[in-house]
Amino acid sequence: MFRLLQYIVCIGFILTYTQHANGQSKNCTQFKNGLFKLIDPEAGVSYFKRNGRKQIEWTHTKTDSSVLIVKWIDDCTYTLTPTKETLKKAPAFPSNAMLTVHIIEVRDSSYLQVTTCNFNEMKITNEVICIKR
Numbered sequence: 487m488f489r490l491l492q493y494i495v496c497i498g499f500i501l502t503y504t505q506h507a508n509g510q511s512k513n514c515t516q517f518k519n520g521l522f523k524l525i526d527p528e529a530g531v532s533y534f535k536r537n538g539r540k541q542i543e544w545t546h547t548k549t550d551s552s553v554l555i556v557k558w559i560d561d562c563t564y565t566l567t568p569t570k571e572t573l574k575k576a577p578a579f580p581s582n583a584m585l586t587v588h589i590i591e592v593r594d595s596s597y598l599q600v601t602t603c604n605f606n607e608m609k610i611t612n613e614v615i616c617i618k619r
Contacts, residue, residue, distance in 0.1 A: 512592040514562035521618040526610075533617075541566060550575070554585075562589040580605050 521535050534543040536556060543554040545549040552575065566585040573579055584604045590597040594616045602608065 510600045520616055523615045524612055
């Protein structure tokens with residue numbers, strides 16, 4: 487009987503802990519707007535400024551920029567749709583191109599994101615550093 491009671495208490499603790507851990511939310515909203523830096527081993531350094539429904543991206547050389555429309559799906563997931571002008575600069579992208587960004591981990595001044603798109607099988611994980619909120 488004592489062993490059964492220990493088992494029930496142990497299972498109750500595990501269920502309570504896992505529900506609490508899974509129920510914790512990341513504070514992604516702190517990164518909805520601001521100035522950010524992304525370092526990609528292949529593409530190099532790029533910057534972007536997100537404000538409301540607009541995100542402007544550029545490389546460290548500032549020679550050209552791209553404008554994307556931001557749509558938040560939930561507190562930690564958003565989509566990016568290139569404007570017509572941006573699509574003209576990237577003819578390899580289909581006219582319905584859309585990126586989906588999932589923030590998977592929040593840190594003090596950065597976050598980890600996984601980016602996918604609707605026109606190929608890419609799945610890229612990057613750290614994004616917040617320069618200014």
